[in-house]
Each structure stands twice: as C-alpha cells, then as structure tokens.
Amino acid sequence: MRSSKPIHSRRHPKLRPAALLSVYRTLRRAFGHQRWWPGETPFEMMVGAILTQNTAWTNVEKAIRNLKEAKMLSLREIHRVSRRSLARRIRPAGYFNVKADRLKHLADFLVREYYGDIGRMERDTTAVLRGKLLGVKGVGPETADSILLYALNKRSFVIDAYTKRIFSRHDLAAQDLDYAAWQAIFEKALPHRTGLYNDFHAQIVRLGKDHCRKSPRCGACPLDRFSENVKKSKILCK
Numbered sequence: 001m002r003s004s005k006p007i008h009s010r011r012h013p014k015l016r017p018a019a020l021l022s023v024y025r026t027l028r029r030a031f032g033h034q035r036w037w038p039g040e041t042p043f044e045m046m047v048g049a050i051l052t053q054n055t056a057w058t059n060v061e062k063a064i065r066n067l068k069e070a071k072m073l074s075l076r077e078i079h080r081v082s083r084r085s086l087a088r089r090i091r092p093a094g095y096f097n098v099k100a101d102r103l104k105h106l107a108d109f110l111v112r113e114y115y116g117d118i119g120r121m122e123r124d125t126t127a128v129l130r131g132k133l134l135g136v137k138g139v140g141p142e143t144a145d146s147i148l149l150y151a152l153n154k155r156s157f158v159i160d161a162y163t164k165r166i167f168s169r170h171d172l173a174a175q176d177l178d179y180a181a182w183q184a185i186f187e188k189a190l191p192h193r194t195g196l197y198n199d200f201h202a203q204i205v206r207l208g209k210d211h212c213r214k215s216p217r218c219g220a221c222p223l224d225r226f227s228e229n230v231k232k233s234k235i236l237c238k
C-alpha cells in the first residue's frame with residue numbers, strides 16, 4: 001500500500017519551532033546576509049511590496065525603472081497622476097490596472113492618514129499600523145507585513161508561499177494553515193529582533209528560489225545539510 005505521507009517529510013526530519021533560529025543561522029552561513037529590501041527609500045519599498053504581488057522581482061525591477069525614468073516614483077506623483085498613466089509605466093509587473101489602483105489607494109491612504117509624512121507614520125505602533133494597512137484596498141497580510149518590516153523597520157514576520165512550501169515540506173506545519181497561524185509559529189519561536197525577521201524572510205525567499213522550487217533541489221540545499229547536522233539534536237521532533 002502506498003504511504004499517504006508527502007515525499008519530503010519522508011526524506012527530511014520534522015522541524016520543531018525551536019529549530020527555527022538554527023535554520024536561520026544555517027541559511028545565513030550558506031547565503032550570507034541578504035541586505036533586503038531592495039529599494040532606495042521607504043516609499044519605493046512600499047511600491048515594490050505592491051508591485052511584487054503575483055510576479056517575479058525581475059518584473060518589478062523593470063516597472064520601478066520605468067517609474068524612475070518618468071520621475072513618477074514619489075508619493076506626490078503617484079498620488080497626482082492618473083491611474084491610466086501609472087498603469088502604463090508599471091505594465092512589466094503584470095496586473096497593471098489592478099496594481100495601479102492599489103498604488104493609488106496606498107498613496108491616498110498615506111496622504112489622508114499621515115499627510116504624506118512617512119516619519120509620522122513610523123510613530124504609530126506596529127499593531128495600529130498593521131490594522132490601518134490591512135484596511136487599504138489591495139493590501140493583504142503579506143503586503144502589509146512587508147511594508148511594516150522593510151519600509152518601516154517594524155517587527156512583523158512576513159509569511160509567503162516559499163515559507164509555507166519549505167517548512168511544510170519539513171512538517172513544521174500544514175501548508176494550508178492560515179497566515180496568522182504561520183506567523184504566530186515564527187514570532188513565538190524567534191527572538192524578537194527586527195533585523196532577524198528582516199534577514200530570515202529574505203533567506204527563505206533565496207532558499208525558495210534557488211532550491212525549494214516546486215520540484216525541490218534537495219541535493220545542494222543548505223537545509224539538506226542542516227538536517228544531517230542536527231539529526232541527533234533535541235530540536236527535531238521524534
């Protein structure tokens with residue numbers, strides 16, 4: 001009879017939350033610090049967080065370049081220009097009409113709530129800010145947390161599809177667990193350090209892109225070695 005267990009849980013030991021810091025250290029040793037988020041200003045990072053929804057970062061880079069060339073990459077300009085004009089510039093990022101709307105909603109929010117002053121925004125608590133961001137049309141938990149963590153340096157762990165794929169393959173939790181539950185696992189297990197949250201998520205994205213793809217390349221993956229190294233330690237489940 002065939003086992004119903006997913007193939008990766010048979011190959012790789014189950015991780016407990018207590019192992020997460022060791023996972024981070026292993027990835028950091030393998031990949032080095034990722035120096036995220038790519039972007040020159042907090043507002044550019046916010047724009048990137050919207051543009052990267054459902055697309056690869058290389059497409060976002062093209063859209064950002066277009067915005068820069070058109071001198072449109074500022075809150076003032078995005079708030080001012082027409083949705084149509086904005087959509088034309090961000091076309092490479094895909095779903096350009098929807099994303100133009102979302103950028104306009106974000107710009108409206110920043111102007112309405114904070115008079116366009118990011119410094120004023122930073123003075124809100126993480127919980128208050130998160131609640132407000134989630135109220136902006138087109139901003140879901142992943143986008144809100146990316147803005148909080150990378151643009152505003154607030155401590156909020158970002159969960160994305162790579163996180164769920166990688167850690168469900170190691171049986172940390174079921175892939176279909178909801179966003180809040182996944183986030184709680186990481187936030188409970190990790191030291192409460194913004195820099196750690198920042199680079200850990202970046203490492204996860206790197207791991208997902210380089211190794212833990214839909215068809216995983218476990219052979220050269222740092223977590224494959226990690227599994228071997230910690231087989232006897234107490235941080236693995238029995």
Ligand code: SF4
Nearest residue numbers: 211212216218221224
């Ligand atoms: S590619 Fe790496 S992270 Fe993904 S299942 Fe294999 S060992 Fe684990």
